[in-house]
Amino acid sequence: MDAKPKYRTKQRKILLEYLRRMPGVHITVKDVCEYLEGQGTPVGQTTVYRQLERMVDEGLVNKYIIDGIGPACFEYIADGEHDGAEVCFHCKCEKCGKLIHLHCDEMQEIQEHLLREHAFQMDPLRTVFYGVCEECM
Amino acid sequence: MDAKPKYRTKQRKILLEYLRRMPGVHITVKDVCEYLEGQGTPVGQTTVYRQLERMVDEGLVNKYIIDGIGPACFEYIADGEHDGAEVCFHCKCEKCGKLIHLHCDEMQEIQEHLLREHAFQMDPLRTVFYGVCEECM
DNA sequence: TTGCGTGCAAAGGTTTTGCATGGCA
């Protein structure tokens, strides 16, 4: 848990500009590095890791650990939705690997049920439902 | 996805004996190797990985990827419950790290909802709910 | 000038793979 940044570095600015262009899209550290490399504005992967982690703490970015194996995914939260306006659930198909985004109010019943009956406050940002999607059934 | 084993090797027997002694308990590959090493019946970690993966395919063992980081957990399914008699949900507290097992019929409503409304067949064995537990709230 | 941020290189930890050997049927 790093504190908020004290300096406005060039790298952070580059990163934020890139992220803002694709709100709600899942990207990996590798994605970011390769893209910026191709743009002629490379940023070291260590810095990307550290800045993204920091942005998670700041509430600018969500971090998803979709598979146990494989890289973590980051997603810029659209400007104006920074206080969790839209909650998004994730379903991952174990067969084809597809990732499905669910925007479903009813799913919040799950959260309420867990809270009421089991005293557990579920975090939809980190929870991923694994299973089999329609096409693979 | 390996096929079922064709040979009954000594190592597989050792592994199964160990696993059967602790049904429903979460163990890592490292746990297994260290214990068997101490027992004087060492089994190579590569073999443990491969056999456990195989047992998951056979339905003898459940595999949980609890944290994105850290080793995967395996759990022997108690003899007699091999056909999913008892469904168990997992909740992981992001603060204290505690793992909570839920045996709750109501939670199956979630599965039904996902299936009916979203055509997604959730797999409770692999799905872990992340959040904050009662004590940490 | 101060000290935080950067980035290279290396370490850390888990899982997979190559390949020769050994054991089950």
Add this chain to the structure above:
DNA sequence: TGCCATGCAAAACCTTTGCACGCAA
């Protein structure tokens, strides 16, 4: 005997850490 399983070593992968340098304030 034939082929699968084993296990060592090494690779592959993602992430974190150490440390010297550079840049923002």
